[in-house]
Amino acid sequence: MSLRIVPRLLAGLLTAALFATALPAQAGKTLDAIRQKGQLACGVSTGVIGFSALDSQGRWQGLDVDVCKAIAAAVLGDAGKVRWVPLNSQQRFTALQSGEVDLLSRNTTWSLTRDAGQGLHFAAITYYDGQGFLVPKKAKISSAKQLKGAEICVQSGTTSEKNLADFFRAQGTKVKPVVFDRFDASLKAFFSGRCQAYTTDASSLAFIRMKEAPKPDDYVVLPDLISKEPLGPLVRRGDDEWFAIVKWVVYALIEAEELGIGQARVDALKTSPDPAIQRLVGSGDDLGKALGLDKDWSARALRAVGNYGEIFARNVGADSPLQLPRGLNAPWNKGGLLYAPPLR
Ligand SMILES: N[C@@H](CCC(=O)N[C@@H](CS)C(=O)NCC(=O)O)C(=O)O
Incomplete structure (x- = not known):
């Protein structure tokens, strides 16, 4: 063996050894900074009821808001340690790219150019939506195709603007x-x-009709959906550890619904005989280590906001004024598309 290949051989062995041992995850730089600040900076909308909007008491509420609270509970131990940054459609990506927010959780559609072309990573899908149209009832329009030649109000910097064309x-x-x-x-x-x-995501149209129209009954949302709008939280590229945390907190919320772990039963279920339930409520195998978190991360997220089904019901579904049906946002084994990879 020539002496020249020895260093290369050693380097190869070292790399192999590093990957073979399950490395304790490093806390990424984003998580370090969040811990140092004691606060998660979460980018939200300027007010889309059901997803992210201030309530009458000045508190942020909504499905996207609950995702941030769940993450804050998982990484900081307190769902209240969030700095909310309202961002309109145009501002949202620059705010994330520049580091002004740690994540964006704000009715944002996952698309190739946003994901691959803007230095961003969509972590998961938290709401499967599609683009629709809101019209005055008196116009007697029943399908989007009848809008030919019409003037249509739309916000800039959105997929809505592009899909419309x-x-x-x-x-x-x-x-x-x-x-x-x-x-x-x-x-x-x-x-x-x-x-x-008016055109935007159908979930937003439901809120616009109900809360913004002078008389909701004077308006209808057309049945046509002209696009796929998978909405979910996203992070900056360049911090795989943080990306993994955001992704797996969302999956924990989804998996908890599938396993029947409700907000009020997280602690009672610690003695469940089911190892999958135990892992999520913090009494089974440690899932936190691989994420650079402690063992209770998912239990804290669930205690703070409940499972996905509870989050959906409270903000946009059966227990909310919007009354949106579960539809595609039901678990995969109940006719929907929600599917978490195994948490193990
Ligand atoms: N999902 C679409 C539309 C999202 C969007 O920004 N919608 C507008 C109209 S509902 C909005 O959220 N406006 C609130 C704001 O700018 O704060 C996208 O990602 O482009």
Whole structure:
């Protein structure tokens, strides 16, 4: 054996040894910084009821808000240690890229160019949505195709703006988008009759009709959905450990619903005979170590906000004014698309 290959051989052996031993996860730089600040900076919307909006007491509420609270509970031990940063559609990506927020949890659609082209990583899907149209009832429009030639209010920096153009181009027709940078301005314009329709994610249209329309009954959401809008939290590229934490906190919430672990029963279930339940409530095998967290991370997240089904019901579903059906957002074994990889 030539002496020249010895260093290479040694380096190879060392690398193999490093990967063979289960490395205790390093806390990534984002997690370190969050711990140092004692606060998670979470980017939310400027006010989309059901997902992220201030309530009458000035507290942030919603499905996307609960995702941030769950993460804060998992990594800081306190769902209250979140700094909320309201961001409109245009501002959201720069705020994440620049480090102003640690994560964005705000009705944001996962797409290739956002994921691969902007230095970002979508961590998971927390709501399967699609783009729809809100129209005045008196216009007697029953399908999106009838909107040919219409002026349609839409917010800039959204997939809604792009899909609107695609949909009508594919039909060989055109519409006239009326584009607004600010959400409040877009709503004001629509409800004052500036446009014949308003377009965005269907879940947002439900809130817009119910909470923003002068008379909700004067408006209808058309049945057509013209796109796929998988919404979920995202992080900056370059910190795999932080990416993993955000991803697995969401999966823990989803898995807990599948296993029937409700917010009120997290501690009672510590004595469950089911190892999968034990792992999630912190009495079984340690899942925290691989994430750079302690063993109780998922139990804390669940105690803070409940499982995905509870989060959905409280914010947008059966226990909320929006009354959105579970639809695609039901667990995979109940007719929906929610599916967490094994937490083990
Ligand atoms: N899911 C779409 C649309 C998301 C979006 O930004 N929607 C608007 C209209 S509902 C919004 O959230 N506006 C509130 C704001 O700008 O704060 C996307 O990711 O582009």
